[in-house]
Amino acid sequence: MCACFHVSQGLNFAPGGPFVLSPVVSSSEANPLSLQDQRFVLFSGKGGVGKTVISSAYALSCARRGERTLLMELNVKDKVSSFFGSSSVGSDIVEVEDNLFAVNVTPDAALEEYGLMILKVKLIYKAVFENRIISSFLRSIPGLNDLLMLGKAYFHATEVATDGSYVWDKVVVDAPATGHGLFFLQIPSVITGFISSGHMYEEAKRIQDLLQDPAKTALNLVTLPEEMPVNETLMMRDELQERMGLATTSIIANGVYPPLFSQEQYDWIDEARDAVAPDSELLGGFLDAASFRGQRVDLQNEYLERLENEVDLPLYYVPYHFTDRVTFPVISKIADQLAAQISGEQEPTALSAQ
Numbered sequence: 573m574c575a576c577f578h579v580s581q582g583l584n585f586a587p588g589g590p591f592v593l594s595p596v597v598s599s600s601e602a603n604p605l606s607l608q609d610q611r612f613v614l615f616s617g618k619g620g621v622g623k624t625v626i627s628s629a630y631a632l633s634c635a636r637r638g639e640r641t642l643l644m645e646l647n648v649k650d651k652v653s654s655f656f657g658s659s660s661v662g663s664d665i666v667e668v669e670d671n672l673f674a675v676n677v678t679p680d681a682a683l684e685e686y687g688l689m690i691l692k693v694k695l696i697y698k699a700v701f702e703n704r705i706i707s708s709f710l711r712s713i714p715g716l717n718d719l720l721m722l723g724k725a726y727f728h729a730t731e732v733a734t735d736g737s738y739v740w741d742k743v744v745v746d747a748p749a750t751g752h753g754l755f756f757l758q759i760p761s762v763i764t765g766f767i768s769s770g771h772m773y774e775e776a777k778r779i780q781d782l783l784q785d786p787a788k789t790a791l792n793l794v795t796l797p798e799e800m801p802v803n804e805t806l807m808m809r810d811e812l813q814e815r816m817g818l819a820t821t822s823i824i825a826n827g828v829y830p831p832l833f834s835q836e837q838y839d840w841i842d843e844a845r846d847a848v849a850p851d852s853e854l855l856g857g858f859l860d861a862a863s864f865r866g867q868r869v870d871l872q873n874e875y876l877e878r879l880e881n882e883v884d885l886p887l888y889y890v891p892y893h894f895t896d897r898v899t900f901p902v903i904s905k906i907a908d909q910l911a912a913q914i915s916g917e918q919e920p921t922a923l924s925a926q
């Protein structure tokens with residue numbers, strides 16, 4: 573029997589109709605900043621939940637609003653280029669859409685940029701940083717790679733042009749998954765906890781101050797509506813707050829299955845299954861499939877309800893898009909779906925799952 577209980581906020585199941593999302597849940601009232609206000613926006617979450625998809629779609633929605641946006645992958649196998657149909661994204665910044673630029677930061681490139689900033693001359697940089705002993709010493713410092721990549725993200729988030737204006741309206745970081753993500757975000761506070769002066773302290777303190785400023789930084793967690801990702805999301809939110817004083821800005825439930833039928837229709841399907849199945853293998857199969865889909869939606873809704881009950885933050889929903897490969901049309905659609913919810917439009921936004 574399909575219970576199909578309804579998630580109270582956010583998802584509004586129109587009988588038999590398309591997937592309808594209420595734009596922003598009431599808990600956003602507790603947090604007056606919406607995801608469109610901050611300059612520095614990071615997405616983390618359990619491995620494989622859709623961080624790169626959501627970061628890319630969110631960055632596209634910002635670019636479409638006219639914001640000059642930089643999307644940063646951090647030393648990963650580049651996926652952003654396949655989403656935007658661009659040439660591969662490496663350690664040089666490239667434009668992948670109007671107003672949207674991307675870079676895949678590597679620690680080596682970040683170190684070189686940083687070294688050049690300090691030493692100014694490439695030959696001196698090469699003499700110092702490419703010295704075998706110095707470079708193997710640098711590689712042995714735990715956390716240095718993360719600090720370099722976070723430092724580069726910080727640099728772009730605060731980068732100003734000669735006329736004093738910010739170079740980027742938005743810097744979006746596809747941050748590492750939960751465990752590594754916590755370590756990554758903790759680096760500045762670990763450094764400021766150990767040393768209390770000097771160049772490294774100043775750098776770490778500036779990054780820490782930016783991360784802890786909710787007017788400038790948005791730290792978002794992406795999850796699937798499943799048990800383990802939801803557990804990790806709640807754990808990460810708590811750890812970020814308790815260990816680092818970092819408040820989570822929002823949670824994005826990704827890969828949400830839209831219901832196909834109303835409760836009434838599911839009841840009918842269950843009754844019809846008992847009556848029809850023995851007589852018709854084909855129709856019985858269809859009814860089984862419909863019932864299975866209802867149970868799948870029920871299960872995910874338990875996890876969505878858990879998020880709604882345990883998280884006093886804006887919660888945004890992104891449907892599962894049935895496709896063999898996520899390419900630009902899907903990213904584009906998710907960008908619109910996120911933008912409609914983040915902008916806080918009062919009218920519910922009807923979203924189809926396809």
Ligand SMILES: Nc1ncnc2c1ncn2[C@@H]1O[C@H](COP(=O)(O)OP(=O)(O)OP(=O)(O)O)[C@@H](O)[C@H]1O
Nearest residue numbers: 618619620621622623624625749827891892893898
């Ligand atoms: N809303 C969605 N609908 C359909 N497919 C999706 C959706 N979101 C993500 N995917 C698919 O799920 C897979 C994982 O997505 P993605 O690479 O964004 O996850 P990730 O969290 O960045 O993973 P990793 O931890 O490995 O970096 C991809 O194959 C992507 O195509």
Ligand SMILES: [Mg+2]
Nearest residue numbers: 623624625746
């Ligand atoms: Mg990823």
